[in-house]
Amino acid sequence: YQLKGNDIPSKWTPLNMGCVEDNQPTRIVKNQFLNFLSMITYCADNPENLKTEHIKKGKILNLKPSEINSNTQATIVALARAFAFLQFRCGIVYLQDTPYELMILPIAYYLLKDEIWTDKKAVDRLEYWYWTSIFGGAYRQAQNDRTIHDVKYLAAWVIDGKEYLESVYSSLLDYQGYSAKNVLMMQDPDNSIPRALYDAILQYILSQQPYDFLPGVDVRLNPWDIAAKREIVFNEQKYNLNIQDHHIIPLFSATTIGKSSDELRRDKDNVLNSVLNRTYISAKANSLISVRTPNDYMSHMNTLSLYGHCIPVPFKDYYIHKEDENEADYYRKVLEARYNELLKTLRMELDSLK
Incomplete structure (x- = not known):
């Protein structure tokens, strides 16, 4: 095989x-x-x-x-x-x-x-x-x-x-009402992201074997290692590898609208719950960065890690919320850039598989 x-x-x-x-x-x-x-x-x-x-x-x-x-x-x-x-x-x-x-x-x-x-x-x-x-x-x-x-x-x-x-x-990634950009960006009032498609997008990124977000440690997120609960070492402590569905822009950054992070997590219509704002990382990494801004934690990551997760680079062009930028425009900019990066990666790989 x-x-x-x-x-x-x-x-x-x-x-x-x-x-x-x-x-x-x-x-x-x-x-x-x-x-x-x-x-x-x-x-x-x-x-x-x-x-x-x-x-x-x-x-x-x-x-x-x-x-x-x-x-x-x-x-x-x-x-x-x-x-x-x-x-x-x-x-x-x-x-x-x-x-x-x-x-x-x-x-x-x-x-x-x-x-x-x-x-x-x-x-x-x-x-x-x-x-x-x-x-x-x-x-x-x-x-x-x-x-x-x-x-x-x-x-x-x-x-x-x-x-x-x-x-x-x-x-x-352009089937209307199913995989089109406006559906993935949660801008289609009549169609939500199908669960199967949501899972497949995260699995596609995982199939790239991206590096984890753990700082200072090169751990590839391989599906077979995760399934086997491979042991990893971080800060001289051992952990079994398992993954969580991470919000790239954390929910706490949007709590100014009057909802807690837990309430936002349950809100299926909230734009931050789009699959374009999600990626799998280790549970350990998620616990370390879940309350940090993208600018904070991405500054410590190498470019290859960002490529592997289909995160557009240079990330500061997208993931820094500018002072003159309203929240809706900021989220739209980030999600559209991630969609474009995902589509580019997918097309390039498919071309190599033909």
């Missing part, structure tokens, strides 16, 4: 992703195990014959014991490879946080094939499909139908590089 990134572990287990709970496979694992088992039983070598009914209860219940037995091992291998892909390529720490769990099926269908699993370019193209589909709005609705569509047509892209995602790519 063509892993990507720094600090790749010599051993890895999907169990760290929370696949088992109380000695039982979790709901996601059970559901996608049955869906995938049905898919490869009915259409192992001819995806063009797949239909949505193949991932519904009727077809699954009609599977014969012999069919289940003969396809169980392949299903386990395919799902394990898909879970590895999600963690090493897509910034997912725990399986339950997968934005659209049905996307596991196209990933598993193609990674089951050894010739794809061991081909870096094929895996790169699969990652291209993943981010383009999420940020271009392909899975915003009718997810069952889209899943089967992608299983049918992904082969031409993953194996042969024949483009079929142009229309989806054209809506990259």
Whole structure:
């Protein structure tokens, strides 16, 4: 498998992703195990014959014991490879946080094939499909139908590089009412940021393996290290690595409007709760800087750390609140700059994955 990134572990287990709970496979694992088992039983070598009914209860219940037995091992291998892909390529720490769990099926269908699993370019193209589909709005609705569509047509892209995602790519972080800039900046009165998209944006940033915000310590935020609760040392004390969803501009800076930080945190319409003002950092770093201004804590960070979190640089051009700037204009400036930085990073990476 063509892993990507720094600090790749010599051993890895999907169990760290929370696949088992109380000695039982979790709901996601059970559901996608049955869906995938049905898919490869009915259409192992001819995806063009797949239909949505193949991932519904009727077809699954009609599977014969012999069919289940003969396809169980392949299903386990395919799902394990898909879970590895999600963690090493897509910034997912725990399986339950997968934005659209049905996307596991196209990933598993193609990674089951050894010739794809061991081909870096094929895996790169699969990652291209993943981010383009999420940020271009392909899975915003009718997810069952889209899943089967992608299983049918992904082969031409993953194996042969024949483009079929142009229309989806054209809506990259620009699908109206879903991933468009005004939605992400919380300026669309009719549409809020979908939870799946919110999670995917933070996971995309985490997939870049950004450096943590801990001052004076180079700790990369790798999803597999977070899942394994890797031990880190800061100020001669040991901590298990875990992450929190950090407000880049802290909520306390807006409490002048008459609400406490806790009240602002619960206010889904507050602009500071936009995903464009959020990034994952370690719990330890968050505890140290949660009541400090961006100018204060970013001054101690190197430029690479800011790049990794898609924070525009030089940060002082954006994150210093000028005296003649009202609060609304300041927030708008910051969020728009972050959106532009995120889109630029995404486009550059997708181009490298083609």
